[in-house]
Amino acid sequence: MLTYVARRCLFMVPTLLVISFLTFVIIELPPGDYVTSYVQSLEARGMEISRQQVELLRMRYGLDLPFHQRYVKWLSNLVQGDMGHSFTYGEPVRKLIAERLPMTMVISVSTIFFTWIVAIPISIYSAVKKYTLGDYVFTFAGFIGLSIPNFFLAIILMYIGYRYFGVSMGGLFSREYLLAPWSWGRFVDLLSHLWVPIVVIGTAGTAGMIRVLRATLLDELGRDYVRTARSKGIKEIQVLIRHPLRVAINPLISTIGWLLPTVISGEVITSQVLSLPTTGPLLLGALLNQDMYLAGSFVMLLSFLTVIGTLISDLALALVDPRIRYT
Amino acid sequence: MFAKRYWIVLVVALALSVIPAGAVLAFGEAPSLAERVAAGELAPVEERLPAEPLVITPHEAIGTYGGTMYTVAENLRGFGTDLHVIGFEPPLSITRDGLGVRPNVLKDYETEDYQTWTLYFREGMRWSDGAPFTADDMMFWWEDEVQNPEITEVVYIREFQGATIEKIDDYTVVMTLSRPFPMFEYTLATQWGYLGMWWRPKHYLQQYHPSYRDEAELHALAAEEGYDTVRELYRAMAGWSAKPIRVETPAITAFVPVEQRLETWVWERNPYYFKVDAANNQLPYIDSHVVREIRDAETIQAQIVSGQVDVEVWHTTLENFALYRANEEDGEYNTLMWQNDRGADVMLLPNQTYEDEVLAEVFRDKRFRQALSLAIDRDEINEMLYFGLATPRQYTLHPDSQFFQPEWAEAFADYDPDQANALLDDMGLTERDGAGYRLRPDGQRLAFAAEYWPSEPQTKTPIMELVKDHWAELGIDLALQPQDRSLNAQRASANQIAMNLWHGGGAIDIDWQINSRPPLPAGSITWGLGYNDWMDTDGEDGVEPPPEVERLYELADELSREIDPERRLEIGTEMWQMQADHVFHIGTVGMAPYPIIVNKDLRNIPEEGLWSSLWLHRYNPEHFFFDR
Numbered sequence: 044m045l046t047y048v049a050r051r052c053l054f055m056v057p058t059l060l061v062i063s064f065l066t067f068v069i070i071e072l073p074p075g076d077y078v079t080s081y082v083q084s085l086e087a088r089g090m091e092i093s094r095q096q097v098e099l100l101r102m103r104y105g106l107d108l109p110f111h112q113r114y115v116k117w118l119s120n121l122v123q124g125d126m127g128h129s130f131t132y133g134e135p136v137r138k139l140i141a142e143r144l145p146m147t148m149v150i151s152v153s154t155i156f157f158t159w160i161v162a163i164p165i166s167i168y169s170a171v172k173k174y175t176l177g178d179y180v181f182t183f184a185g186f187i188g189l190s191i192p193n194f195f196l197a198i199i200l201m202y203i204g205y206r207y208f209g210v211s212m213g214g215l216f217s218r219e220y221l222l223a224p225w226s227w228g229r230f231v232d233l234l235s236h237l238w239v240p241i242v243v244i245g246t247a248g249t250a251g252m253i254r255v256l257r258a259t260l261l262d263e264l265g266r267d268y269v270r271t272a273r274s275k276g277i278k279e280i281q282v283l284i285r286h287p288l289r290v291a292i293n294p295l296i297s298t299i300g301w302l303l304p305t306v307i308s309g310e311v312i313t314s315q316v317l318s319l320p321t322t323g324p325l326l327l328g329a330l331l332n333q334d335m336y337l338a339g340s341f342v343m344l345l346s347f348l349t350v351i352g353t354l355i356s357d358l359a360l361a362l363v364d365p366r367i368r369y370t
Numbered sequence: 371m372f373a374k375r376y377w378i379v380l381v382v383a384l385a386l387s388v389i390p391a392g393a394v395l396a397f398g399e400a401p402s403l404a405e406r407v408a409a410g411e412l413a414p415v416e417e418r419l420p421a422e423p424l425v426i427t428p429h430e431a432i433g434t435y436g437g438t439m440y441t442v443a444e445n446l447r448g449f450g451t452d453l454h455v456i457g458f459e460p461p462l463s464i465t466r467d468g469l470g471v472r473p474n475v476l477k478d479y480e481t482e483d484y485q486t487w488t489l490y491f492r493e494g495m496r497w498s499d500g501a502p503f504t505a506d507d508m509m510f511w512w513e514d515e516v517q518n519p520e521i522t523e524v525v526y527i528r529e530f531q532g533a534t535i536e537k538i539d540d541y542t543v544v545m546t547l548s549r550p551f552p553m554f555e556y557t558l559a560t561q562w563g564y565l566g567m568w569w570r571p572k573h574y575l576q577q578y579h580p581s582y583r584d585e586a587e588l589h590a591l592a593a594e595e596g597y598d599t600v601r602e603l604y605r606a607m608a609g610w611s612a613k614p615i616r617v618e619t620p621a622i623t624a625f626v627p628v629e630q631r632l633e634t635w636v637w638e639r640n641p642y643y644f645k646v647d648a649a650n651n652q653l654p655y656i657d658s659h660v661v662r663e664i665r666d667a668e669t670i671q672a673q674i675v676s677g678q679v680d681v682e683v684w685h686t687t688l689e690n691f692a693l694y695r696a697n698e699e700d701g702e703y704n705t706l707m708w709q710n711d712r713g714a715d716v717m718l719l720p721n722q723t724y725e726d727e728v729l730a731e732v733f734r735d736k737r738f739r740q741a742l743s744l745a746i747d748r749d750e751i752n753e754m755l756y757f758g759l760a761t762p763r764q765y766t767l768h769p770d771s772q773f774f775q776p777e778w779a780e781a782f783a784d785y786d787p788d789q790a791n792a793l794l795d796d797m798g799l800t801e802r803d804g805a806g807y808r809l810r811p812d813g814q815r816l817a818f819a820a821e822y823w824p825s826e827p828q829t830k831t832p833i834m835e836l837v838k839d840h841w842a843e844l845g846i847d848l849a850l851q852p853q854d855r856s857l858n859a860q861r862a863s864a865n866q867i868a869m870n871l872w873h874g875g876g877a878i879d880i881d882w883q884i885n886s887r888p889p890l891p892a893g894s895i896t897w898g899l900g901y902n903d904w905m906d907t908d909g910e911d912g913v914e915p916p917p918e919v920e921r922l923y924e925l926a927d928e929l930s931r932e933i934d935p936e937r938r939l940e941i942g943t944e945m946w947q948m949q950a951d952h953v954f955h956i957g958t959v960g961m962a963p964y965p966i967i968v969n970k971d972l973r974n975i976p977e978e979g980l981w982s983s984l985w986l987h988r989y990n991p992e993h994f995f996f997d998r
Contacts, residue, residue, distance in 0.1 A: 075856030082894065083823070083855045128598075131445075133606060135596040142632055201672065211678050213669040214633065214662065218440055218678055221634050221660065318664045320633040328445070328665070333856065 048354070055350050062346045063121070063339075067114050070330070070338050076106050077130045077333045104130055117336060121343060127336030131328065136340045140322055144307070146215070147321040150240055150314075151306040157245040158252060165249075166256035167283065173261060181253065188250035194316045197243045201317070210235050213318040240317055244310045255294050263287035289363075296360050300352025304345040398651030400435040403641050412641055413500070415652055420495035422477060423646045426993050429466075429974045432647055433655035433995030439680045439972075442670055446635055446663045459623050461489065461568055462559035464988045468770065468878060468980055471559045475568075475622065475644070477541075479558070484550040484933050491541040496642040497620035501573045504540045510572035514581055515608070521579075521601055529554060552933050556880045570608055571620040578607045624654040624992035633663045645992060655995035674967050677701030681975075681994075682967040683986065687828060688756060691965055702970050707759075707963040711982040713877030713888075714765035714957035715756075716833050718742070718820070719870045722891075722954075723900025723913040728812050729868060734916060737793045739953040743782040744790040745844045751836055752959045755829050765888070765957025766946055768878045770980070773942040781950040783957070787843050794844060808845035817847035821861060822871035824852035830871050833958055862895055870895050874957065881982060883929065883942070889949035890926050891919070897954050918952055971996045 078100045101107050108116075120127055126136035165185075169178045204210040211217050220232040263269065264287055272282045307322065314323035322341070329338035361367045399407075399415040406412040463474035473479075475495075480488040495503040512535045515521050532548030547554065558568075576582035578591070580600050592603040609615055617627045622644065625637035637659040645653045664670050670685045675697035686694070694705040720739060724730040732738050748762030766778040794808065799816065801809040808816040824831050831852055838848045853861075861867050872895045876882055891898030901919055903912025915923065922945060929941045949955065964981040974994050 073854070073856060074860035079856050079859045083859050128596075138596070146632075198668075201669075205672070205676055211673070211676050213664050213666070213673055218660070218662070221662065222629075222636060315666050316669060318633075318666055318669050320663075324665045 048358070051354050051357075055354075058350060059343075059347060063118055063343055064114070066339055066342045066346070067117065070333070070335060070342075071110065073333065075333065076101070077104060077335065078106055080332050081130075113335075117339060121340065126340035126344075129329070129334050129337035131332050131334045131337070136337050139325060139337065140341065140344070143320060143322045143325060146319070147308075147323070148306055150237070150244070150319065150321060153237070154241050154244045154248070154310075155302060155306075157241050158248040161245070162249045162252035162256065166253045166260065167288070169253065169257045170260035170264065171283070173257075185250040185253045188246040189254075191246070193243050193247060193310065193313045196246060197239065197313050197316045200239045200243060204235075204239060208235070215319060240310070240313055240319060243313050243317075252295070256291055259291040259294060260287055263290050293360065293364055296363055297356050299359060300354065300356030301349065303352035303355070304348040307348060308345055396650065397646065398649065400639060400652070400655075400657065402435075402657065403639070403652075406641075418496060418500075418642045419646065419652060420492035420644050422492060423644055423650075423652075424473060424477075424492075425648060425650075426645050426653060426990050427648055428993055429976055429989065431973060432649050432651070433973065433993060434997070435651075435655050435657070435995075437656050437996035437998065439656050439659045439969075439994070439996075440662070440678065441659070441681055442662050442664045442673055442679055442685075444663070444665060444667065444670070444685070446630075446633070446661065458987065460559055460987075462555060464556075464559050464880060466976075466988050466990075468880065468982075468988060469772070471555050474559070476558075479555070481555075484552045484554065485547050487545045487547070487554065488538075489543050489545060491543075492644060493541050495622070495644050497571050497573075497622060498626045498640045498642055499571075499574070499620040500642060501571065501620065503569075503622060505537050505543045506540070507569040507572050508543055509535065509537050510575070511568060511570040514576075514579055515570060515604075518581070521604055529557060550931055550933055552931065552938070553880075553884050556884050560880065560884065574618075574620050575604070575608055578604045580604075625659045628658075635661045637661070643992070645990075647993060654992040674703075675701050677703060679703075679967060680969040680972060683981065686965040686967055688759070688962055688965060689828065691757065694965055694967065698970075703967050704970050706966040706968055706975070706977055706979070708966050708979045708981045709768075710960075710962050710964045711768055711878045711881065711980060712873055712875045712960055712962065713767055714763070714874035714955070714960045715760060715827055715962045716830050716871055716958050717765045717874045718837070718956040718958070719872060719895070719897040719954075720956070721865070721868055721870065722898045722919075723865060724868050725865050726868070728810050728814075729818055730913075732797075732799075732810060732816070733868075735797055736952045737797050739956060740782045741790040741793040741844065742841065742846075743953050743956045744784065744786045744793070745840045746837055746956070746958060747785045747840055748783060748959055749785065751833055754836070755832050756959060756962050760959040760962035763957055763960045764950065764953070765874045765955040765960065766877070766949060767882065768961065771877070771879045771882075773879070773939065773946055775943070775946075778946055778950040779960075782953055787840075790844055802845060806845060807847045815847055816845065817849065818868035819849040819851045820869045820871060821851040821853055821858060821867045823855040823858045825855075827873060834871070837958075859894060863899065865899055870897075872896075874955065874960065876982065877960075878980070878982065889945050889954055890922055891954070918948060922948055969996070971998050973997045 078097060081100065082097055098107075105113065117127060126140075128134065129136055129139055132139055165181050169181050172178055201213070215233055215236045216229070217232050217236075220229045223229050266287070269282060269287055272286055273279070277285075308326065311323035311327050313319075314321045315327055318324075326338065326341050328334070329341065397415045397419060403412060403415070407414055412418070459475050461474060461476045462471045462479065464470070465472050475492070476489050477492045478490040480490075489508075491503070491505055491508075497503050516530060529547055529551050533545060535543055535545045537543050551557070578588070580588060585600070588600045588603065592598070592600055595603060595606070597603040597606060607616065607619060609619055615621075615627055617630060621640065622642075624640055624643050624645070626640045627635060628638045629636040639654050639657060643653055647653060664673055667685055670679075670682075671690055671693070673679050674682055674686070675693060677697075677700065680703075691705070698705060720733040720742065722730060722734045724733065743764065752758055752760050752762050761779075762783060763779040764781045764783040766781075767774045769776075769779075799808045799810070801813075803809055803815050805815075810816050820834055822830055822834075831850065834848075834850050838850060841848050858867075858870070862870055872893075874888065877888070882888065891901055896902070898913075898915070898919060900913030901915040901923075904914055905923055906912075925941050925945050929938060929945070932938050932941060966975075966979070966981070968975050972994055973996070974990075976989060979989060
């Protein structure tokens with residue numbers, strides 16, 4: 044197994060190299076650069092920038108260097124753990140991401156639990172009682188959850204929250220609690236804002252998971268070993284949990300690794316609409332403003348976590364499912 | 371209109387103001403500061419204020435202390451102009467009517483030839499940490515920042531090139547420019563003052579400056595703070611970087627930052643602020659100012675109508691006017707309709723130096739541009755998209771401008787498709803293709819695209835959809851290509867856009883003269899980039915301007931150095947007369963009202979103001995107060 048892990052780790056290096064190159068190229072692809080968008084935003088506000096000043100700005104940000112020089116500089120810094128500086132914020136990328144991480148993780152982790160807590164019981168119910176009224180209702184609700192765009196659901200929930208519960212829209216706190224020290228009131232205020240993103244982000248995931256779990260469970264329920272277990276007189280619920288569910292959960296485990304980057308990146312569009320202090324809007328803003336190093340380093344971080352996560356998934360799957368072997 | 375007690379305060383204020391000079395005046399201060407003085411933590415208000423504080427005449431009333439003002443910003447640490455609801459102090463300030471200048475940080479200034487400027491500082495004025503604010507702080511900025519190649523690569527502000535500054539005494543400097551700049555007093559009052567220039571807290575920043583500290587030590591410090599170079603470190607500390615405001619760096623503004631959280635910045639009153647009201651109460655009235663970051667423009671609308679924002683000027687739109695009005699009661703705010711400084715909300719810029727020579731030739735013919743303008747049904751645009759609240763007009767100055775002539779706004783602005791068609795026929799564009807479109811001189815269909823960035827204002831696309839139909843009546847095939855602003859900027863600067871769109875902002879006196887923007891083809895989004903290149907490179911690059919455009923450049927150059935006000939008026943009049951005759955910029959509707967959201971308890975904000983990019987400063991936001 045150790046050899047297997049070592050070999051997988053070795054393969055990561057060229058993978059990440061290719062990703063880093065592609066990332067840099069794709070971020071460079073759109074026309075213009077950070078200075079173009081900066082100058083336009085100044086002009087939109089009525090300031091006057093001459094061409095000479097534009098060139099000067101470009102020099103200041105090191106954007107006058109050719110592509111390969113910038114790439115090599117960025118990559119060599121990245122290898123040494125320096126993620127570079129953001130143009131927009133004028134601060135180290137590492138700091139910008141780090142200060143947004145706690146809230147991002149709170150939201151992501153709660154969303155994951157929300158998804159599991161809702162999806163697993165529903166999918167079991169749907170599979171066991173397939174083609175009943177309850178199954179149809181859940182299936183229908185699931186498809187709606189899948190098909191409504193997240194940002195739209197967010198807007199609707201924000202409106203409901205404001206109209207019927209008097210909760211202010213956007214952000215995680217009402218303005219009275221913005222600066223207050225932690226207290227019961229502030230915690231309740233946080234919860235009253237937090238449910239919206241969790242429900243919104245969780246809905247799509249829940250629906251997808253219900254479909255997958257239900258399908259695998261249905262496959263397994265007809266198998267011989269289930270019939271054998273039943274014939275031994277074990278209670279139906281125990282049959283379910285001990286045998287087919289263990290198999291059915293494999294797709295969940297094989298995607299567990301992808302949760303890693305999700306936890307860090309949050310949900311971009313929903314966070315933007317709800318104005319959450321998470322990393323999602325940071326990435327979106329960086330891409331829109333062509334804030335090269337912020338966008339590039341962030342994408343690299345996510346890629347790294349995806350690669351690691353995939354490895355973890357594979358290992359976990361092998362642990363849970365004895366049919367899988369290392370090769 | 372306002373409560374009785376303000377009249378009493380006003381009477382007291384008037385009574386105080388007749389006390390003969392030389393008598394010791396009692397200064398008022400906020401209760402929270404008085405407590406700190408009593409506790410011995412702070413010097414008495416008399417010692418904190420300069421010998422001659424700036425007296426602000428209230429717009430409505432003498433205020434009462436207290437309250438927190440909440441606003442929102444789209445990006446706290448980005449380009450961030452929207453952060454500055456309150457918060458910059460240029461050397462001079464624009465008067466409330468927008469036509470002249472008045473003292474601000476500087477007590478006074480003198481100039482005879484507009485080349486040598488004597489600037490007077492306020493004796494006894496202090497930074498927010500209590501250190502004296504003197505001419506040395508300006509000298510530090512000039513000698514150690516502007517003139518120091520280690521900090522500033524190139525001095526790129528026109529007025530600063532070849533200029534010198536000399537310190538006379540602690541409160542007087544003489545600035546000598548390379549040539550007379552008649553608009554320099556306005557420069558002192560607006561643009562660059564906004565960028566927080568003109569001075570730096572020497573006592574604080576010298577610890578980060580290579581001239582005052584050992585280089586090796588600085589390098590170590592820079593590395594520790596996460597900056598690559600000493601220059602980056604200095605700039606970050608000075609507020610020259612993308613994050614313009616630091617808690618630690620002393621300031622002279624009314625509010626100083628005390629806390630900068632991820633999504634919330636908190637500002638509190640500066641106990642050393644140099645302004646008082648007419649009753650000698652130290653400003654500002656409001657205790658603190660909280661700015662929250664709301665990254666989505668639509669969510670900001672939601673914040674506004676749910677009453678979470680006390681003042682909003684950047685993110686309001688006319689389209690949402692009905693929404694604002696409908697929620698006024700629940701949100702406890704008022705929607706004020708200010709005037710806009712835009713001579714045209716959207717203007718069309720047919721590119722006279724476009725890369726397609728045949729089309730450029732057509733655009734250069736003024737009859738063509740006149741025809742395009744005459745074919746636009748401006749009343750329809752106004753009724754359909756502006757609730758009839760804007761003014762259908764040709765692009766020209768705002769009526770408040772001293773240069774303004776009413777007939778300029780009417781030039782080729784009437785809807786007259788017959789005359790438009792006649793003009794095109796007169797040009798010889800009489801051939802048509804099977805679909806009824808006119809043909810260009812080379813036999814191709816007369817078709818081109820408007821490529822533009824669809825925001826600011828958002829009405830660009832709906833307007834152009836109407837214009838497309840109007841022009842189809844003329845036999846012109848217009849295509850619409852809204853595009854991302856970076857793509858638009860890049861294509862514009864590569865001269866690949868046949869017709870761009872922009873807002874005609876800053877069409878008031880001081881703004882247009884400082885920027886010398888329209889009617890010149892200045893800036894990156896314009897109708898004659900090739901002409902600009904020609905002028906910049908003395909004819910090596912670009913397109914040679916036709917006589918009328920060359921005349922425009924001559925006039926602009928003369929205006930930038932002419933001192934005599936009468937001659938200035940003549941020059942400006944000739945320039946704008948040319949815009950009216952030649953229709954370089956094609957206007958649609960202008961002077962659309964601009965909604966401003968103000969908490970219903972907030973006072974001293976004018977009901978009718980003029981919105982411009984540097985909008986609030988002239989209304990002295992430091993004397994807003996809550997009447998609760």
